[in-house]
Each structure stands twice: as structure tokens, then as C-alpha cells.
Amino acid sequence: MAESTELQARETIHAGGEWRAATSGATREILDPADALPFAVVAEGDEKDVDLAIAAARRAFDEGPWPHTPVTERAALLRRVADLLVRDREELGRLEAQDAGKTVEEGRVDIDCVADAFRYFADLVAGEAPGRVVDAGSTDIHSVVVHEPLGVCGMITPWNYPLLQASWKIAPALAAGNTFVIKPSEITPMTTIAVIDLLVEAGLPEGVANIVTGPGHSVGARLSEHPDVDLVSFTGGTVSGIKVAEAAAPTVKKVALELGGKNPNVVFADACATDEGFDTAVDQALNAAFIHSGQVCSAGARLIIEESVRDRFVTELARRAEKIRLGRGTEDGVECGPLVSEQQRAKVEMYVESALKEGAVLRSGGKRPEPSPQRPENGYFYEPTVLDHCHREMRVVREEVFGPVVTVETFRTEDEAVALANDTEYGLAGGVWTSDAGRARRVAGRLRHGTIWINDFHPYLPQAEWGGFGKSGVGRELGPAGLAEYRETKHVYQNLAPKPVRWFAG
Ligand code: NAD
Numbered sequence: 001m002a003e004s005t006e007l008q009a010r011e012t013i014h015a016g017g018e019w020r021a022a023t024s025g026a027t028r029e030i031l032d033p034a035d036a037l038p039f040a041v042v043a044e045g046d047e048k049d050v051d052l053a054i055a056a057a058r059r060a061f062d063e064g065p066w067p068h069t070p071v072t073e074r075a076a077l078l079r080r081v082a083d084l085l086v087r088d089r090e091e092l093g094r095l096e097a098q099d100a101g102k103t104v105e106e107g108r109v110d111i112d113c114v115a116d117a118f119r120y121f122a123d124l125v126a127g128e129a130p131g132r133v134v135d136a137g138s139t140d141i142h143s144v145v146v147h148e149p150l151g152v153c154g155m156i157t158p159w160n161y162p163l164l165q166a167s168w169k170i171a172p173a174l175a176a177g178n179t180f181v182i183k184p185s186e187i188t189p190m191t192t193i194a195v196i197d198l199l200v201e202a203g204l205p206e207g208v209a210n211i212v213t214g215p216g217h218s219v220g221a222r223l224s225e226h227p228d229v230d231l232v233s234f235t236g237g238t239v240s241g242i243k244v245a246e247a248a249a250p251t252v253k254k255v256a257l258e259l260g261g262k263n264p265n266v267v268f269a270d271a272c273a274t275d276e277g278f279d280t281a282v283d284q285a286l287n288a289a290f291i292h293s294g295q296v297c298s299a300g301a302r303l304i305i306e307e308s309v310r311d312r313f314v315t316e317l318a319r320r321a322e323k324i325r326l327g328r329g330t331e332d333g334v335e336c337g338p339l340v341s342e343q344q345r346a347k348v349e350m351y352v353e354s355a356l357k358e359g360a361v362l363r364s365g366g367k368r369p370e371p372s373p374q375r376p377e378n379g380y381f382y383e384p385t386v387l388d389h390c391h392r393e394m395r396v397v398r399e400e401v402f403g404p405v406v407t408v409e410t411f412r413t414e415d416e417a418v419a420l421a422n423d424t425e426y427g428l429a430g431g432v433w434t435s436d437a438g439r440a441r442r443v444a445g446r447l448r449h450g451t452i453w454i455n456d457f458h459p460y461l462p463q464a465e466w467g468g469f470g471k472s473g474v475g476r477e478l479g480p481a482g483l484a485e486y487r488e489t490k491h492v493y494q495n496l497a498p499k500p501v502r503w504f505a506g
Contacts, residue, residue, distance in 0.1 A: 012042040012193045012213045013049050016056030017206035022214070023048040030190060033101035033338045034328035035376040042189055045214035050181065050222040053210040057152045057179040058228045060207030067149045067177040071125050078122035078175060080202040081195075085115040088198070092163070092191055094330065099188045100162055101337040101380070102292055103329040113462075114167040114195075117478070120462035121175040124483055131492075140497040147487040149177035150254065151230035154223035156216070156244065157192065158236040159185035159340050160295045160402075165235045165258075166192045168466070168477040170199075173233075174208070176486040181210040181229070183220050185236075187341060189213045216240060224248045231256065233485065235297075237400070238426075238471050245474075256475035256485050258297070258467060260400040261428030264421035265289075265300035265457060266443065268414075269309045271433035278309075280455075281433045282316045288431060288457035289406035290324060290384045293336055295344070297472075298429040300457050301401060304420050307410040314388050314408055318363035321384040321406075327374030338380040339403055345380045348403030352385055355396035355407070360387040365404065392423050400426070414439060418446045427469025431457040450476075 009027040011019040021027075022043040029038035043049075061067055066074075085092065093107035102110070131146040155169040162184055173180050184192035192211060199209045212219050220240070224232045224247035234244045235258040248255045265288050272278040288300025305313055327334035339345045345368075352366050365385030371377040382404055390397050390407035397407050411417040421430055421443075429451040432443045444452040450468045451460065460466055465479035475485050 007038055007041045009041040009043070010193075012189065012211070013045050013053070014196050014209070014211045015049070015053040016059070016210070017200075020049075022046065023052070028186060028213070030099065030187070031341075032098050033340050034098075034379040036342070036378040036380070039098060040190060042193070042213045044186075045212040046218045047222040049212045049214065050219050050226065053181040053212050054152060054154075054223075054226050054228050056207040057181050057210050060205065061149070061151050061179040064179070064205050064207055066179060066205050066208045069177065071128070074175060074177065075122040075126035077202050077204060078118045078171060081198055082115040082118040082122070084198045084202060085111055085118065085195075088194070092194060095194065096163060096191045097329040097337070099190045100159060101329060101340050103334055103337055106292060106329070110161060110164050114163050116462050117164075117167040117171045120478075121171040121483060124480065125175040136493070140495060142494040142496060144492050146490050146492060147176070147484075148490055150486055150488050151178060152228055153178045153180040153486060154226070154229040154232040155180055155182040156220045156223060156232065156234045156236065157182065157184050159188040160292065160297070162188040163191040163195060166195065168482065169233045169235075170195070170209070172477075172483045173486045174204070176483060178486055179208045179210075181212060181223060183212055183214065183216075183223055186213065186215045220244070221247055225251065227251045229253055231486065234258070241473070254485070256477075257473040258475075258477060259428075259471060259473040260402075260426060261297045261299070261468065261472050262302060262398065262400050262424045262426045263298055263300055263429045263431075263449070264302045264304050264424070264447075265431040266417050266421050266433065267303065267305045267309070267313065268417070268432075268434040268436070268439065269306040270435045271455070272309045272313065273435060277435060278313070278316075282313060282320065284431075284433075284457045285313075285317055285406070286320050286324075290321065290336060290404050291458065293339055293382065294404040294406075295340060295402055296458075298451065298458060299402075300431055301406055302397060302421075303406050303408045304417060305408060305410055306417070307412055310408065310410050314363055314386065317406075318386045321364040321386050324384050325374075326369055326381050326383070327372070328376065328379065331374045334374055336384070336404070339382055340380065342380055344403065345382050348382055348401055348405060351396045351399070351401045351403070352387070352405060355387050355390065355394055358394045358396075359389065360394065360396065360407070361389045362386075363388045392420065398424070414443065418443060422446070422448050425470055426472045428467075428472035429453070
């Protein structure tokens, strides 16, 4: 928390249709991770601001028009938001890049995906049947199961895909007719603030969309525990997710958790039998591990490779990792940005150091790069790092590093490959590379992860559910299940010919 002398503090708390400063007057500088310099100052909200925002969201839900707005109108509004995102794509993409340390191209892709999420949920609700009639066994009974909005949704998001993660919550919550209060990561709030303005511009009624910028321990914790919040949807680390679930428990609110991952990328030798196959598998392993400097929940951070091809594969992977062009994401030709913060880089350094002590062999990276015109000295850069000869007892293999580090383990048989890939307390995503279609389906069926890619890595579809097994979370985002998170289910049983039951004789 700090006061900036040069930058004007913005009012970034939106409650009941008004932009405000923090009640306490506190502010926070937002740093560009490429040079550690502040580029914005936002309100540093606390519990009091959360209470105001929740009261506004509660009023808008209990008394406002949004929950009862016809679904076609709700869908039309979501489509208008998608159009506004497309209109502002360049500006938002650049802002996301600066805030989260991405390349501008990654920022643009993020905004396209955000617009897709709004369109997907618009189409999903607009095309739905209004309820499911169930057979009650009598023509005198009309029985229907309907879905209703939950109420006030609390949303807490991380810094790696700030607006994308927010959109996976905001779009289904609004499609279902809820109101919400969102708390973006305190270090990357800028695009979430911007999207609130777009929602207002699209015509969302007052009090439906609210935001409180501020830290997790106060703003996030208050959102999780507040009795007037009906659901808390959290994306972030597993440790914070457990705290959210604990804070939410006494009020028995619904909890959705999208947490960390330690994702295996399993490569069978048959996938590398041709030069083209080898090149594709290496290229995608590079992408799996190093896109956005590995700060991706589904990063392919564990390369699990058949022993016979390990040397050739890892040599090529390391050669290409060394060539990745690191720098400020807004500079031409840069392929990878910095880590998001000094704290995040220190964590990565700690893991690499511990891996080397435990016997890992460094094949590339393992250090900060030299500064260059594209890489300011104070930026939080770290070289793409390949650690060979790893094993499952190492911390770097077991825990989520969330940085540009890939570990290499080997197997000899399909059973060994599956056992290694499943040997994690997480279960978010995993990849399988093989030219054998039967093996691909067999292995995919045995992996205990929420998304399995066969001969690919990283793509997701808004119409397919996203989420984790094990400590990677509870619930799903995207797809029909991602909408269901934001709804209550109600059974309406109507007796068309009521008569006494005479259970009691008197
Ligand atoms: P984090 O857990 O530190 O923070 C996430 C959010 O939670 C932030 O807004 C933070 O302020 C808030 N928070 C922190 N403590 C809190 C508390 N006690 N109560 C309520 N809120 C609290 O995570 P991060 O470092 O911002 O993000 C990285 C993590 O997010 C990684 O573990 C990554 O795997 C995970 N992630 C998961 C997915 C997914 O889809 N499963 C997607 C993106 C990121």
C-alpha cells in the first residue's frame, strides 16, 4: 500500500452504480512487472467497502428488475457486452498485458476469449427450455423443475488471467439473473475495473455489478464469510481456496473453487517416431510449460516422457527454451513476459534451488536473464528452465511452482506413465502424446484430471466444462455445469384437483 506522488488515484470501488474511493481513503500502486514501476493507483478497499457493495447487490437482487428480466433480454445484454469487448479489444488487451506481464498478443487473445464466454452463456440461456416437466404419475398433478438465480454472488479472481477468469464467473452469473460483487487480484485489477464500465454501458441495471478492489485477507475474506452472499466463486491457489471454504462454511453458502494444478504432459515414444511428430511434441511441450512464463493453472509443468526418447527430446526442448525471447510484452518480437511480482520470482528461484539440491540436472535457464533494452533491470524476468532427472519425491515435482520451470521424469511402460501422471494431489489437466489411438483413449480414461488433451495442450472450449479433481477444486466453470453453479433448482408441484388426504381421522 502506498501513496503515489505522480499518478492520480482512481475511484475503483463500484457499489450500487457509483464509483467511489475506499472508505478508509487507502490506495495501492499497481506495478508494471516488466519494470516494477507504478502505472496506476487504485482504491485499497476493506471490509467496510465490501459491506456497502454487498448491500447494493442484495438490494438489486431483492428489489431490482434483473432477476426477473426475460432471458432473451439478459442474453441480448451479454451479447452487447461481447461487442463492447471487441470494440475495446486493443486497449483492454494492452492493459491486460501491462498489468499481468503478458505479451500484447496474449492480451488480445484473452479479450477474444472473454468475449466468447459472454456470447456462449448468452446463447446457452437463450436456447434453454424454461423448466423440466416430470411425470408425477397422475394427470391431476403438474410437476416441473425450474432453475432460478441464486442471489448475490461473491467472486474472487487471481492475477494470471485477470479478466478471463472474471468472465467465467460474471457471464454465467448474469445469464442466470444474479447480482454480484467481484474482488480481482489486488495486483492486477485494471481490466476487471474496465469491464464494470462496459457492463454499465451495455445497460445493466444499477447495483447488479459491483467491484471492490483490495487484498484477499480483508476484502476476499469478508466476501467469503458474509451472510448476505449466497455463493462464493473463487479462482486462485489451493491454500487461499481452503481459507475461502472455511470462511464460507458457517453461513452454508454455495462454494465453487478453481484451484492450483501440477499438470502432467505424458509423451510416448511413438509420438516422436517421425520428424514431424517429434517436432510437434517438442513444440507443444514448450508451449505447455512456458506460455505466460508458466503462470498458467494448467501449465504442463511435469514432462513425463518414455525413457527411450528422453535424451533427444530434452536436448531439443532445452535448446528451444534458451531461444525464447523474454522482455516487456509490449515490445516487438517478445515471446514471453516477466513473472508477475518479485514475490513470485523469489518463489520460482526457491523451487529451482531446492530441485538442484535434490539432484535435478539443469538443462536450460535456472537464472535471471541479463538486462537488455527489451528487459529493464528491475523487471521480474526469469529464464525458461528445464530440470532433467527429476523424481516424484522432489518438491519441484509435487508442488505448484507457477513459473517457467518444467521438470522431466521418465517411464518405461504405459502403467508407469499413468501412475506417474496421477501421482499428484492436484487434478486440473493433463496431456497425452501418442500415435496409437487405442493407447490415447486408454490413458485418457485412466488419468484423474478435469481436462485431458490428446496430442494437444492448453486449448479449452467455452462449451466444455473446466475444473479440477482432487485439490484442484470443487465445481466447474464453463459449459452447462458452469451455468448450473449460479442457479438454485426448484421443484414446483401443482395439484390440479386438490382433495383432503384424511391422514388424521379427527
Ligand atoms: P491467490 O490464492 O494468492 O489469490 C487469488 C485471489 O484470492 C486473489 O484475489 C487474492 O487476493 C484472494 N485471496 C487471498 N487470500 C484470500 C483469503 N484468505 N480469502 C479470500 N480471498 C483471498 O492466487 P494467485 O497467486 O492470485 O493466483 C495463482 C493461483 O491461481 C495458482 O495456484 C493457479 O493455479 C490458480 N489458478 C487456477 C485456475 C483454475 O482454473 N483452476 C485459473 C487461474 C489460476
